[in-house]
Amino acid sequence: MTKMLASVNSVEEALFVLQENVDIIDLKQPALGALGALELAVVREIVATIAKRKPVSATIGDLPMHARLIFNAVQAMAETGVDYIKLGFFPADNWQSIIDQLATLTENSALIAVLFADQQPDMTIIPALKQAGFTGVMLDTMNKKSGSLNQVMTADEIHHFIDQAKQQHLLCGLAGSLSLQSIPDLRQYQANYLGFRGALCNQHIRTGQLNQYAIKQIKLALNRC
Ligand SMILES: O=C[C@H](O)COP(=O)(O)O
Numbered sequence: 245m246t247k248m249l250a251s252v253n254s255v256e257e258a259l260f261v262l263q264e265n266v267d268i269i270d271l272k273q274p275a276l277g278a279l280g281a282l283e284l285a286v287v288r289e290i291v292a293t294i295a296k297r298k299p300v301s302a303t304i305g306d307l308p309m310h311a312r313l314i315f316n317a318v319q320a321m322a323e324t325g326v327d328y329i330k331l332g333f334f335p336a337d338n339w340q341s342i343i344d345q346l347a348t349l350t351e352n353s354a355l356i357a358v359l360f361a362d363q364q365p366d367m368t369i370i371p372a373l374k375q376a377g378f379t380g381v382m383l384d385t386m387n388k389k390s391g392s393l394n395q396v397m398t399a400d401e402i403h404h405f406i407d408q409a410k411q412q413h414l415l416c417g418l419a420g421s422l423s424l425q426s427i428p429d430l431r432q433y434q435a436n437y438l439g440f441r442g443a444l445c446n447q448h449i450r451t452g453q454l455n456q457y458a459i460k461q462i463k464l465a466l467n468r469c
Pocket residue numbers: 249251270272384385388419420421422439440441442443450
């Protein structure tokens with residue numbers, strides 16, 4: 245079954261989606277970018293409040309591709325006790341050296357690499373992620389105005405991504421301005437989870453308030469996947 249990841253930015257929102265029984269509670273500050281980070285103190289508070297009732301993931305922010313900066317951010321996030329740490333691979337030519345450095349953290353932390361579908365991501369990196377001990381890889385979009393995942397990538401490209409991730413036994417997720425209407429089409433990929441923020445909010449405004457009806461509809465549609 246394809247699970248539902250819901251991105252939230254506060255203790256209140258985390259409790260709200262917990263009550264709606266989403267599968268993964270993802271901590272992110274949408275106002276700060278595609279993978280905007282929450283303050284570590286807020287992350288710690290949410291981890292304590294959720295108290296293992298659902299897995300919690302968190303992003304480390306839209307950081308420049310500096311290996312030491314990313315290493316430090318991942319290490320600091322790991323200390324909050326989140327179950328998964330999501331880090332974005334933004335366009336750069338040093339992905340391999342970043343992956344190599346992070347390999348020392350994967351023994352104790354579950355890392356999820358986020359590749360950006362609207363930035364022509366280099367999917368040949370997927371075996372290297374596995375070799376370094378990453379737990380998963382997902383697609384998202386960097387520019388939230390560029391359209392949804394299935395508008396910026398062809399079905400063949402998405403299938404290729406899923407195949408590569410599954411061949412490496414990595415958890416694989418899909419996100420990027422997904423909506424309730426995209427779910428029937430996304431079913432074919434059999435991803436481990438689909439991630440949502442904008443579609444969970446009033447008027448699909450990702451920095452706005454969560455909408456209970458929208459969350460329920462998406463959860464129901466995913467139950468049919
Ligand atoms: O990881 C999932 C994201 O929070 C997706 O955000 P979005 O639906 O606004 O593109």
